[in-house]
Amino acid sequence: MTPAELRNRPCGGRYEDIVSAIGNTPLVELKRFSPKPGVRIWAKLESFNPTGSVKDRVARALIESAEEQGLIRPGQTILEPTSGNTGISLAMICSRKGYKLKVVMPDNVTPERTQLLKMYGADIVYSPGNLGSNGAVAKALEMAEEDPSYYMPYQYGNMANPDAHYNGTAKEILEELDQVDPFAAGLGTGGTLMGNARRFKEELGDTVKIVAAEPMQGEPVQGLRSLDDGFIPPIIDLSLLDRKIFVTNHDAIVWTRRLLDEEGIFAGVSSGAILKIAVRVAEEMDEGNVVFIVCDDGWKYQSSGIYTLPVDEIENLDATVWW
Numbered sequence: 426m427t428p429a430e431l432r433n434r435p436c437g438g439r440y441e442d443i444v445s446a447i448g449n450t451p452l453v454e455l456k457r458f459s460p461k462p463g464v465r466i467w468a469k470l471e472s473f474n475p476t477g478s479v480k481d482r483v484a485r486a487l488i489e490s491a492e493e494q495g496l497i498r499p500g501q502t503i504l505e506p507t508s509g510n511t512g513i514s515l516a517m518i519c520s521r522k523g524y525k526l527k528v529v530m531p532d533n534v535t536p537e538r539t540q541l542l543k544m545y546g547a548d549i550v551y552s553p554g555n556l557g558s559n560g561a562v563a564k565a566l567e568m569a570e571e572d573p574s575y576y577m578p579y580q581y582g583n584m585a586n587p588d589a590h591y592n593g594t595a596k597e598i599l600e601e602l603d604q605v606d607p608f609a610a611g612l613g614t615g616g617t618l619m620g621n622a623r624r625f626k627e628e629l630g631d632t633v634k635i636v637a638a639e640p641m642q643g644e645p646v647q648g649l650r651s652l653d654d655g656f657i658p659p660i661i662d663l664s665l666l667d668r669k670i671f672v673t674n675h676d677a678i679v680w681t682r683r684l685l686d687e688e689g690i691f692a693g694v695s696s697g698a699i700l701k702i703a704v705r706v707a708e709e710m711d712e713g714n715v716v717f718i719v720c721d722d723g724w725k726y727q728s729s730g731i732y733t734l735p736v737d738e739i740e741n742l743d744a745t746v747w748w
């Protein structure tokens with residue numbers, strides 16, 4: 426489909442099933458956040474994917490690449506450590522394709538995540554919340570070692586993860602924009618940053634700057650990780666990152682609310698963190714396109730109350746309690 430055909434297609438395209446409807450998400454300009462007329466800020470709304478997050482792309486790529494390599498067979502159990510979104514995406518895709526799924530997840534994620542996973546039929550194994558996603562990774566690796574019948578896609582070390590962005594997200598952005606100046610995304614597994622960086626640098630050269638939103642150490646922003654916590658996912662090539670900007674949980678929440686209140690975009694908290702750094706780099710520019718990723722929608726975070734709380738009360742939230 427050519428970009429012109431895709432633009433403003435009233436129904437967003439025709440697909441044979443929900444798994445093939447993943448991707449082709451809208452790129453929406455945020456005029457209210459632009460610091461000057463020549464600087465345009467674009468949000469790639471990954472929240473429009475079937476289960477509401479960017480991880481639909483990754484989960485499909487992980488399963489399809491395992492199928493192509495003959496690593497899995499129908500009925501087999503897939504095991505994956507995930508703080509939520511990858512698990513939800515894998516659960517949907519495994520239920521469509523006839524695999525069982527077991528996810529290992531910190532026990533302090535919001536209850537909506539557990540409900541969504543159960544809804545798609547996944548089994549959940551909890552790891553200690555205080556150990557964060559590193560605790561979930563360690564537990565899943567242990568389980569896989571003890572029982573070789575599991576297939577673990579391991580998104581932290583599987584090139585199908587960044588490739589989903591190289592072949593999807595970045596390609597779609599380049600179909601819409603001739604130039605991307607800074608590209609901003611969150612750092613979780615690193616898949617979004619690596620896959621997009623690779624394609625942008627190949628096609629646009631070194632003028633495109635890749636900017637990562639990284640949480641301050643000990644400041645959990647759900648979906649993001651601090652490299653200072655001691656684990657650098659094997660898919661991360663640090664040489665592709667031009668800049669890291671630290672964000673606090675408080676910033677992430679305030680900017681998630683600004684995205685909702687000022688532009689009507691209902692997103693998860695990591696998207697607020699990324700918006701904050703996108704605006705920060707936009708302020709340093711005279712013209713150009715800043716593209717950032719809205720990783721997921723806000724439904725899974727509703728129970729936190731952040732979308733309805735008066736803005737001046739956000740200051741008093743002890744975010745670490747309800748994460």
Ligand SMILES: Cc1ncc(COP(=O)(O)O)c(C=O)c1O
Pocket residue numbers: 480508510511611612613614615616617618647648649693695696720721
């Ligand atoms: C809500 C959310 N934001 C951001 C990310 C980071 O994306 P990536 O894993 O591609 O670095 C994730 C990853 O799980 C996520 O769930």
